[in-house]
Amino acid sequence: MKKLINDPSKVVDEAVAGIAAAHPELRVIVDPPYVIARGDAPVQGKVGLVSGGGSGHEPLHGGFVGHGMLDAAVPGAVFTSPTPDPIVAATKAVDGGAGVLHIVKNYTGDVLNFETAADLALAEGIEVESVIIDDDVAVQDSLYTAGRRGVAGTLLVEKIAGAAAERGDALAEVAEIARTVNANVRSMGMALAPCTVPHAGEPSFDLGPDEIEIGIGIHGEPGRARIAMEPADAIVDRLLAPILDDLPFASGDRVLLFVNGMGGTPLVELYVVFRRAAEVLASHGIQVARTLVGSYVTSLDMQGCSISVLRLDDALTELWDAPVQTPALRWGR
Amino acid sequence: MKKLINDPSKVVDEAVAGIAAAHPELRVIVDPPYVIARGDAPVQGKVGLVSGGGSGHEPLHGGFVGHGMLDAAVPGAVFTSPTPDPIVAATKAVDGGAGVLHIVKNYTGDVLNFETAADLALAEGIEVESVIIDDDVAVQDSLYTAGRRGVAGTLLVEKIAGAAAERGDALAEVAEIARTVNANVRSMGMALAPCTVPHAGEPSFDLGPDEIEIGIGIHGEPGRARIAMEPADAIVDRLLAPILDDLPFASGDRVLLFVNGMGGTPLVELYVVFRRAAEVLASHGIQVARTLVGSYVTSLDMQGCSISVLRLDDALTELWDAPVQTPALRWGR
Amino acid sequence: MALDADWTRRWIELVADRVAERKAELSHLDRDIGDGDHGENLDRGFTAVRSRLADLDADATPGAILKLVATTLISTVGGASGPLYGTAFLKASMAAGDAETLDDRLADVLAAARDGIVARGKAEVGDKTMVDAWTPAVDAAAAAPDAVAALAAAADAAEAGAAATEPLVARKGRASYLGERAMGHRDPGSESTALILRAAAEA
Amino acid sequence: MALDADWTRRWIELVADRVAERKAELSHLDRDIGDGDHGENLDRGFTAVRSRLADLDADATPGAILKLVATTLISTVGGASGPLYGTAFLKASMAAGDAETLDDRLADVLAAARDGIVARGKAEVGDKTMVDAWTPAVDAAAAAPDAVAALAAAADAAEAGAAATEPLVARKGRASYLGERAMGHRDPGSESTALILRAAAEA
Numbered sequence A, B: 001m002k003k004l005i006n007d008p009s010k011v012v013d014e015a016v017a018g019i020a021a022a023h024p025e026l027r028v029i030v031d032p033p034y035v036i037a038r039g040d041a042p043v044q045g046k047v048g049l050v051s052g053g054g055s056g057h058e059p060l061h062g063g064f065v066g067h068g069m070l071d072a073a074v075p076g077a078v079f080t081s082p083t084p085d086p087i088v089a090a091t092k093a094v095d096g097g098a099g100v101l102h103i104v105k106n107y108t109g110d111v112l113n114f115e116t117a118a119d120l121a122l123a124e125g126i127e128v129e130s131v132i133i134d135d136d137v138a139v140q141d142s143l144y145t146a147g148r149r150g151v152a153g154t155l156l157v158e159k160i161a162g163a164a165a166e167r168g169d170a171l172a173e174v175a176e177i178a179r180t181v182n183a184n185v186r187s188m189g190m191a192l193a194p195c196t197v198p199h200a201g202e203p204s205f206d207l208g209p210d211e212i213e214i215g216i217g218i219h220g221e222p223g224r225a226r227i228a229m230e231p232a233d234a235i236v237d238r239l240l241a242p243i244l245d246d247l248p249f250a251s252g253d254r255v256l257l258f259v260n261g262m263g264g265t266p267l268v269e270l271y272v273v274f275r276r277a278a279e280v281l282a283s284h285g286i287q288v289a290r291t292l293v294g295s296y297v298t299s300l301d302m303q304g305c306s307i308s309v310l311r312l313d314d315a316l317t318e319l320w321d322a323p324v325q326t327p328a329l330r331w332g333r
Numbered sequence C, D: 001m002a003l004d005a006d007w008t009r010r011w012i013e014l015v016a017d018r019v020a021e022r023k024a025e026l027s028h029l030d031r032d033i034g035d036g037d038h039g040e041n042l043d044r045g046f047t048a049v050r051s052r053l054a055d056l057d058a059d060a061t062p063g064a065i066l067k068l069v070a071t072t073l074i075s076t077v078g079g080a081s082g083p084l085y086g087t088a089f090l091k092a093s094m095a096a097g098d099a100e101t102l103d104d105r106l107a108d109v110l111a112a113a114r115d116g117i118v119a120r121g122k123a124e125v126g127d128k129t130m131v132d133a134w135t136p137a138v139d140a141a142a143a144a145p146d147a148v149a150a151l152a153a154a155a156d157a158a159e160a161g162a163a164a165t166e167p168l169v170a171r172k173g174r175a176s177y178l179g180e181r182a183m184g185h186r187d188p189g190s191e192s193t194a195l196i197l198r199a200a201a202e203a
């Protein structure tokens, strides 16, 4: 295992310290357990947005803290949901009197820890709503599983709900918008090579030199099928088919197309993927109205990508376009 | 070699098509040879900025085309300087009557091809100035070499000179500012693992499982020394020492600290690196006034990082802070 | 042997020792069908438990000790197992009340722990989770003639329950994402449950 | 044998064939001390040359053919070798003028090519570049009794010159970044120069 780290058990501590040093506009609690908050939190009268989860997905969530997006992010240990304490601390820190929305990726650990935190925050008089994100179509039959996972679509929920909160929507409205985004986004990912969790020191699964893994999550979990290596176009087709079938997306839809890198894949490859994905959507009569390409919801050094498609309407488009000012996503100010 | 590509010889073509699809605000010539230009080029009365070089460094340079930065980028084949024709085409496309600045990384091929292009553009009546970027301290003795290489500092030159052009500075002034940035920035990089050029199909150099390469360039060239794997902090110290010695940077200096990923390294590791780099600068009495962390000047899928330090004054700081609106760097609008 | 406060401390310390020893093995099970952190997670939690136990009043009851374990796990483990084991120890501490020993209520304490896990995680036996170790253990303890026998029977049943998760397809937790690919692998949480209950029998 | 237009075409087509055959080898040399693309670069260029040659007027002079090679290489190769070989062929075409054959001026044509490379790249013999193959070739051609002998002598000298780059430290091009680590490796551009001149001798 070759990584730019020191002690494998200190990766999160040192990365959080690096985030604090690189982004002085944020207010980072650099002693564990960590909270990364907006410098101006709490914003009086505004609904606060808190998300969090295991570390290793950077820039998610800390890189999305700022004007127009999250008010605070709570990074847990690598791939391990944070405990309730820092979630409660973050909730209190961002409560400006209008209540707080928890954006939770659908993993048993995240759901349980945020649940406890919401109970504790409520006990302290803070109104909390929770939205569970489950955009990953790789997990097929949700009746017999822990349900679909929350993956790259989370970013889209955070951006759009964040814009709604920034314009002054009430807690119930912001939660409703977040749920609308979740209901309209579908994602699927794949890996060319697994990631290596620092303290594990070995790859999270084994892949042969000519094998790829389809339907991976963002925690180094193996995916839904292991197949022989294919050209990028075939991979894109394989990822898009279940995405388009599932919602289903239809001819005439306007969508946001998001091609996401898993952490170890360079941008040039993501553009190759984007090209094909846009082509396939066009061939279905689906109009790509907004785009995002980059490594935003990662899985340490995993090589691979995910594709997310969000069906837009005018209201969602306007919120997507609204100003955002965070370390990893920024426009309009 | 596992990559998200189709035909190895079509990577640049397909990536450029992907850039065009993902960034409709740019005007991309999607038939070879490629030019990626601002949608509103030429901006009348504004100095045009053109850069370019081999592909494989994405988002450099195409990702830095837009308001406040480049007017056009010319992507060559992977790691191969573009030929003069598209450089001339780009120069013509962005000339708004105030002349055009060529920003050229110091590699023999880039320098020669841009030289020819400048001659041809001049012959067509366009005033051209060229600035050669050579910020890489890994190449020690410039008298007996092709001179220092242009690496990640190029981004800083493009941003700051771009802001000067946007505020209306004349060609000579923009060129002077670009040279000032180049004179005040120093960079050095390292690799944990080499990159694989698609059409080569094998790594650009061989590294043992416990070896790292110090002083690499951005073209998969081997570096200045091969050493045993070290913790991130020791690597940072090793990269920063020659950077600080060279200018030299001194106590009291205000600087921009830029930690750059080589393409295959996740952000979480870059933050670990940033933390240490900021710590070392502080211990030298150097004030980190501006920061940048991310994979901006890459070398395909190479794993590793580079560190750049730019000495700031008020004028450069103001230009750095000025609005920029490009696919990869965006703030203030 | 009385299942008093001393025993409770010995039990928890033995769990901490064994989790530290078997950390890599537990994470390895989790790597096969989860995300590879189960051993790390529990070790982080029980290391914290061990250090806080030292600060606890010397006259703390078994219930107070179990409550400390619960709150420490909840605030240090994270992941799925943190809230689940945290709830288990919390409900166990409530069932323990302020009794000096657990001898007369061991089966109830174990049942409360299991019920807490089920209430939070909604898993049934056969879903390939820690419940597959807890439920047979609770049943075996309830059928045993006394507390000491109950501990041994619970440990045996938990181990058998853990082994029995191997052929299953998972319906809860991360392993559920794998469908049939989870078959042939033991659930890590059921294995750590067996570890905890075996430590109870040996404390 | 006359070094007429037919010969010039045969020469350039033979270069195109050999570059295609030896593409991987040239890139491999470049991988050791450069960036691994020299074979690709030249192959891209000479593939374009081959297709444009077909469109050239049947009565084109050697000079016109060389000029087509020059402009094609300049506009398709990129990198360092594109402008350098492009300039070499451009200067060679100028030295060829509109003569029907190069028999009476071969040494001048080769010298013009070499001078063009030196003017653009500023390398001296011993800097471990293509100049280390060109300069001995030019000298050998100048000393030869006739054009056919000059071609053979130039090819031999270029090959020897290429081989002689192996022990050197580079002072130009990418290999110069490596310092002493470039020692023991042959300069790829000197090898492609030897290829080009050997093809001239065999065309």
Ligand SMILES: Nc1ncnc2c1ncn2[C@@H]1O[C@H](COP(=O)(O)OP(=O)(O)O)[C@@H](O)[C@H]1O
Pocket (backbone or CB within 6 Å): A079, A080, A081, A108, A109, A110, C030, C034, C035, C036, C037, C038, C039, C041, C042, C078, C079, C080, C081, C082, C084, C117, C120, C121, C122, C123, C128, C129, C130, C131, C172, C173, C174, C187, C188, C189, C190
């Ligand atoms: N819904 C559930 N009910 C009961 N136990 C569960 C449930 N989900 C997961 N588990 C248990 O948690 C274990 C995984 O714990 P751990 O690896 O620490 O957390 P995470 O899955 O968040 O990484 C599984 O092996 C399983 O026994």
Ligand SMILES: Nc1ncnc2c1ncn2[C@@H]1O[C@H](COP(=O)(O)OP(=O)(O)O)[C@@H](O)[C@H]1O
Pocket (backbone or CB within 6 Å): B079, B080, B081, B108, B109, B110, D030, D034, D035, D036, D037, D038, D041, D042, D078, D079, D080, D081, D082, D084, D117, D120, D121, D122, D123, D128, D129, D130, D131, D172, D173, D174, D187, D188, D189, D190
């Ligand atoms: N300044 C120079 N003068 C003469 N030849 C040079 C010079 N710089 C580089 N070369 C030649 O160019 C060759 C490399 O060409 P190529 O690999 O195609 O370009 P690049 O270095 O841009 O990748 C070197 O092997 C060397 O012979």
Ligand SMILES: [Mg+2]
Pocket (backbone or CB within 6 Å): A054, A079, A080, A081, A109, C035, C037, C079, C080
């Ligand atoms: Mg986990």
Ligand SMILES: [Mg+2]
Pocket (backbone or CB within 6 Å): B054, B079, B080, B081, B109, D035, D037, D079, D080
């Ligand atoms: Mg090259």
Ligand SMILES: [Mg+2]
Pocket (backbone or CB within 6 Å): C030, C034, C035, C036, C037, C038, C079
């Ligand atoms: Mg786990």
Ligand SMILES: [Mg+2]
Pocket (backbone or CB within 6 Å): D030, D034, D035, D036, D037, D038, D079
């Ligand atoms: Mg080369």
